[in-house]
Amino acid sequence: MNWNAIAAIYRFEMARTFRTLMQSIVSPVLSTSLYFVVFGAAIGSRIDQVEGVSYGAFIVPGLIMLTVLTQSTTNASFGIYFPKFIGTVYELLSAPISFFEIVIGYVGAAATKAFMIGLIILATAHFFVDLTIVHPVWMMAFLVLTCISFALLGFIIGIWAQNFEQLQLVPLLVITPLVFLGGSFYSISMLPPVWQTITLFNPVVYLISGFRWAFFGMADVSLGWSVLAIAVFMTTCLATIGWIFRTGYRLRS
Amino acid sequence: MTTILNVSGVTKTYDGGHEALKGVDLEIEEGEILALLGPNGAGKTTLISIICGIATATSGTITVDGFDHVKDYRAARNLIGLVPQEINLEPFETVMNTVRFSRGLFGRPRDDARIEEILKLLSLHDKKDNRIMTLSGGMKRRVLIAKALCHDPTILFLDEPTAGVDVELRKDMWDIVAKLKRTGVTVILTTHYIEEAEAMADRIGVISKGEILLVEDKAALIKRLGQKELLIELDSPIEALPEALASHPLTVSDDGGLIYSYDTQAGSTGITALLADLRKAGLHMSDLSTRQSSLEDIFVDLVKENAA
Numbered sequence: 001m002n003w004n005a006i007a008a009i010y011r012f013e014m015a016r017t018f019r020t021l022m023q024s025i026v027s028p029v030l031s032t033s034l035y036f037v038v039f040g041a042a043i044g045s046r047i048d049q050v051e052g053v054s055y056g057a058f059i060v061p062g063l064i065m066l067t068v069l070t071q072s073t074t075n076a077s078f079g080i081y082f083p084k085f086i087g088t089v090y091e092l093l094s095a096p097i098s099f100f101e102i103v104i105g106y107v108g109a110a111a112t113k114a115f116m117i118g119l120i121i122l123a124t125a126h127f128f129v130d131l132t133i134v135h136p137v138w139m140m141a142f143l144v145l146t147c148i149s150f151a152l153l154g155f156i157i158g159i160w161a162q163n164f165e166q167l168q169l170v171p172l173l174v175i176t177p178l179v180f181l182g183g184s185f186y187s188i189s190m191l192p193p194v195w196q197t198i199t200l201f202n203p204v205v206y207l208i209s210g211f212r213w214a215f216f217g218m219a220d221v222s223l224g225w226s227v228l229a230i231a232v233f234m235t236t237c238l239a240t241i242g243w244i245f246r247t248g249y250r251l252r253s
Numbered sequence: 254m255t256t257i258l259n260v261s262g263v264t265k266t267y268d269g270g271h272e273a274l275k276g277v278d279l280e281i282e283e284g285e286i287l288a289l290l291g292p293n294g295a296g297k298t299t300l301i302s303i304i305c306g307i308a309t310a311t312s313g314t315i316t317v318d319g320f321d322h323v324k325d326y327r328a329a330r331n332l333i334g335l336v337p338q339e340i341n342l343e344p345f346e347t348v349m350n351t352v353r354f355s356r357g358l359f360g361r362p363r364d365d366a367r368i369e370e371i372l373k374l375l376s377l378h379d380k381k382d383n384r385i386m387t388l389s390g391g392m393k394r395r396v397l398i399a400k401a402l403c404h405d406p407t408i409l410f411l412d413e414p415t416a417g418v419d420v421e422l423r424k425d426m427w428d429i430v431a432k433l434k435r436t437g438v439t440v441i442l443t444t445h446y447i448e449e450a451e452a453m454a455d456r457i458g459v460i461s462k463g464e465i466l467l468v469e470d471k472a473a474l475i476k477r478l479g480q481k482e483l484l485i486e487l488d489s490p491i492e493a494l495p496e497a498l499a500s501h502p503l504t505v506s507d508d509g510g511l512i513y514s515y516d517t518q519a520g521s522t523g524i525t526a527l528l529a530d531l532r533k534a535g536l537h538m539s540d541l542s543t544r545q546s547s548l549e550d551i552f553v554d555l556v557k558e559n560a561a
Contacts, residue, residue: 002327002360003360004357004358004359004360004361004362005357005358005359005360007357008353008354008356008357008358009354009357009358011354011357012350012354015350019345086341086342086343086344087337087339087341088341088342088343090305090307090335090337090341091335091355091358091400092358093305093306093307094305094306094307094330094333094335095330095355095358095359096326096327096328096329096330096331096359096360097327097358097360248309252307252308252309253267253302253307253308253309
């Protein structure tokens with residue numbers, strides 16, 4: 001293993017995060033606070049409780065997921081797309097480094113950043129609502145696995161994208177709707193029966209449900225399904241990346 | 254001399270069917286400077302990209318100091334530094350950081366003292382904390398060289414190092430290459446400036462349409478340059494060479510004058526005897542001029558022959 005190379009990529013990417021501190025950290029905190037004000041305070045005051053949890057607290061796992069999914073995807077996609085865009089990717093391709101090491105560097109940095117933001121949002125949430133986390137270890141495990149899985153997805157998008165529009169396309173048109181419709185702000189049981197069935201095809205439902213179970217000990221779908229969903233998603237991403245590197249897809253001519 | 258790089262039967266056909274390389278063979282000796290001359294689209298950059306791992310060859314083998322560049326890619330790539338043609342740099346990074354990143358990518362532990370040495374060699378040291386975006390084009394090119402050198406490669410590829418740079422900077426670049434040669438680095442550079450190849454290289458290779466047409470010592474090419482021609486215009490044009498002049502290497506030019514080929518490096522050029530014989534033959538000269546085939550002529554001829 002070329003550990004120095006992994007460390008070099010990781011440090012370089014993390015340095016970008018800290019260089020763009022406002023955009024990287026302040027903006028997700030601000031937008032989360034706005035969600036709390038609008039959904040938690042304004043709307044939440046009209047909704048009593050969801051399955052024994054106050055509405056303000058109920059939306060915390062969904063809000064964290066909303067930001068973490070978007071952040072890990074966009075960070076990783078931008079991380080690998082940017083060198084492609086400005087041409088510095090030649091250096092990655094000509095260095096004595098395996099594709100696996102490249103992935104660890106970029107995905108590791110993107111996941112770290114998303115994880116940090118997740119924790120910051122969790123801390124921010126404490127200012128607005130009372131929170132007790134029932135299964136803290138599971139909560140951390142879900143958060144870490146989600147960050148890594150969606151950073152892998154972002155990496156794939158970054159390699160696939162040939163312009164900035166395509167780079168924005170998946171997070172904007174796929175991930176955001178799936179998260180909003182995945183039970184971030186509501187329990188699936190609040191939906192009409194038909195929509196309850198349809199929504200089960202949304203993979204994000206399983207993530208949010210599992211994550212919410214770690215917080216409050218209650219879930220829309222069983223924990224096993226949530227763990228399985230995240231495992232399948234991660235395996236699919238890894239397999240796709242493996243294929244990209246074997247074929248050099250959009251990297252090597 | 255030991256062979257440090259061996260390229261054997263390398264072909265490259267792009268997906269669209271374009272044949273960029275048609276079986277390239279090339280051997281590079283350790284410590285030499287080879288200039289690869291060729292017109293745009295000849296395959297220079299494709300060849301370098303394949304050797305460095307940026308593109309894949311359709312067929313053929315490449316070994317770097319005995320290491321196969323695909324199977325032993327780590328060992329092979331460790332020995333290579335690449336300065337690309339385009340100025341591809343992270344605009345917001347500082348010089349020091351971007352060079353550190355490159356050193357790390359090549360698996361070397363952090364060593365700022367070594368990086369500073371390289372920056373000094375390239376007259377970049379006073380810019381080490383500057384952001385890339387604040388540097389001039391010439392300085393950026395030096396940063397690219399620093400990035401390529403920071404893992405102490407044995408072979409350095411310079412892809413069109415002076416494309417689009419001013420005269421002064423070109424001379425600087427030549428000095429840098431000379432310095433590198435003294436430190437024992439093997440340099441392979443591509444260019445379409447012939448004077449650049451003449452100024453820097455030990456050997457010159459000519460590539461056109463994906464084929465290497467010749468690789469020759471610069472000295473041997475310069476010897477070819479020693480061939481000169483004396484053009485003799487006559488008062489009354491002739492159609493055939495008179496008997497009296499048959500002993501001289503003469504040809505009749507299209508406009509009825511004479512062309513005399515001679516070697517400036519030879520002991521005697523034979524010009525005096527020729528002029529005496531011309532008078533004897535009763536031919537009157539109206540004008541005399543000489544011309545020397547330049548490396549450019551040789552290059553253009555080769556490329557034209559190849560195109561025909």
